[in-house]
Amino acid sequence: MSRFWSFRALDTLFIRDGTPFHRGEEGASQPKSLFPPTMKTLQGAIRTALACKQGWKPSQDPRKSNPLPEGLGSDNDLGCLRFKGPYLRYQGKRLYPAPLLLFGKKDEKGWDLTRLAPGQSVYCDLDHTKELRLPKLVNRIEDGDLLAVWLTATGLKQVLAGGQPSGDEIYLTEDLWKEEKRIGIARDNQTRKAEDHHLYTVQHIRPDQELEILVYVEGIPDEWHPTGEFGIPLGGEGRSAHVQVLGEEETNQLLEEDFGALPDIVLTGESKIRFTVSLITPGYYENTKDVIRLGPPKIPGECVSASIGKVMQLGGWNLKEGRPRPLLSLIPAGSTWFFEISNESKAAVEALHQTLTGDMQEYGMGEIVIGIWKEEGVT
Numbered sequence: 001m002s003r004f005w006s007f008r009a010l011d012t013l014f015i016r017d018g019t020p021f022h023r024g025e026e027g028a029s030q031p032k033s034l035f036p037p038t039m040k041t042l043q044g045a046i047r048t049a050l051a052c053k054q055g056w057k058p059s060q061d062p063r064k065s066n067p068l069p070e071g072l073g074s075d076n077d078l079g080c081l082r083f084k085g086p087y088l089r090y091q092g093k094r095l096y097p098a099p100l101l102l103f104g105k106k107d108e109k110g111w112d113l114t115r116l117a118p119g120q121s122v123y124c125d126l127d128h129t130k131e132l133r134l135p136k137l138v139n140r141i142e143d144g145d146l147l148a149v150w151l152t153a154t155g156l157k158q159v160l161a162g163g164q165p166s167g168d169e170i171y172l173t174e175d176l177w178k179e180e181k182r183i184g185i186a187r188d189n190q191t192r193k194a195e196d197h198h199l200y201t202v203q204h205i206r207p208d209q210e211l212e213i214l215v216y217v218e219g220i221p222d223e224w225h226p227t228g229e230f231g232i233p234l235g236g237e238g239r240s241a242h243v244q245v246l247g248e249e250e251t252n253q254l255l256e257e258d259f260g261a262l263p264d265i266v267l268t269g270e271s272k273i274r275f276t277v278s279l280i281t282p283g284y285y286e287n288t289k290d291v292i293r294l295g296p297p298k299i300p301g302e303c304v305s306a307s308i309g310k311v312m313q314l315g316g317w318n319l320k321e322g323r324p325r326p327l328l329s330l331i332p333a334g335s336t337w338f339f340e341i342s343n344e345s346k347a348a349v350e351a352l353h354q355t356l357t358g359d360m361q362e363y364g365m366g367e368i369v370i371g372i373w374k375e376e377g378v379t
Contacts, residue, residue, distance in 0.1 A: 119136030
């Protein structure tokens with residue numbers, strides 16, 4: 001039986017990004033926290049809880065880990081487990097990263113918004129051999145910015161349908177969590193004393209008390225899921241989260257929620273379908289450069305433009321081998337591609353909505369939603 005797991009931070013969280021952060025590394029960069037945590041972090045917490053429920057205990061020597069119970073995988077695979085998310089829920093409302101095609105600003109009068117759409121073909125440094133269509137503003141807004149915000153299901157539906165969200169459907173990052181800098185000092189594990197000249201600075205995240213992280217867990221028998229509420233370590237710096245495995249009824253309600261239902265795919269006067277592909281979870285792809293320019297693999301049609309967030313570097317520490325894990329480049333949630341295709345492929349486009357793309361799909365990576373766009377001046 002599949003269930004949603006709900007995580008709430010008990011204090012601050014430290015979910016490190018790919019910035020070097022182990023003894024002996026040079027550099028003045030301060031490690032930052034990724035939020036929401038990627039599934040790489042969350043799956044470790046979930047699998048540990050599932051294993052402990054079956055009597056598993058971690059090894060006292062981190063280089064000699066005990067094998068997980070059968071079905072829960074190993075260091076390199078998830079076994080029979082499959083995940084989707086993570087998703088956010090705030091004050092009972094599901095929230096989703098806004099497609100990166102909204103531009104605007106907020107003042108005392110409210111939001112002033114416009115959209116991005118593919119512009120005229122130009123030569124640029126992305127490809128010197130042919131002209132490309134870069135995104136442009138449909139309407140000019142002074143002192144505006146590209147919006148990396150969160151939308152309710154209603155707001156996401158409005159954007160996917162080619163419109164703009166109303167102000168009460170938009171949540172800023174600072175509405176949901178705050179960033180806090182912390183200063184620490186290294187400690188000798190043998191003497192348990194602080195070491196001289198070993199100060200460090202990190203950035204923690206303090207989520208709002210009403211903010212939840214939801215993960216959809218499937219592939220295991222229902223009796224494997226823990227019952228009740230419990231605490232679990234999450235991320236670094238000894239931080240913990242409150243966890244609740246949602247019951248069957250609440251899980252089904254979440255699955256039935258309309259989170260950005262597929263808009264009506266309309267045909268243009270040129271017998272084309274113009275649609276957008278937007279990530280609602282980070283995507284991992286073997287060839288990031290090609291995906292940025294051409295869109296996720298197996299998307300039919302021609303990618304004519306894109307609005308992509310800054311690529312994330314996901315790192316981590318390999319306890320078993322005592323060294324950093326190789327960095328993974330993730331395309332962030334919200335990244336959006338603009339496509340065109342002939343109207344004969346309408347069914348193929350509609351079938352893409354809420355599917356997974358790229359690699360590491362078992363971790364919920366690369367979930368997409370489909371929207372529509374139109375040429376400026378074309379109805």
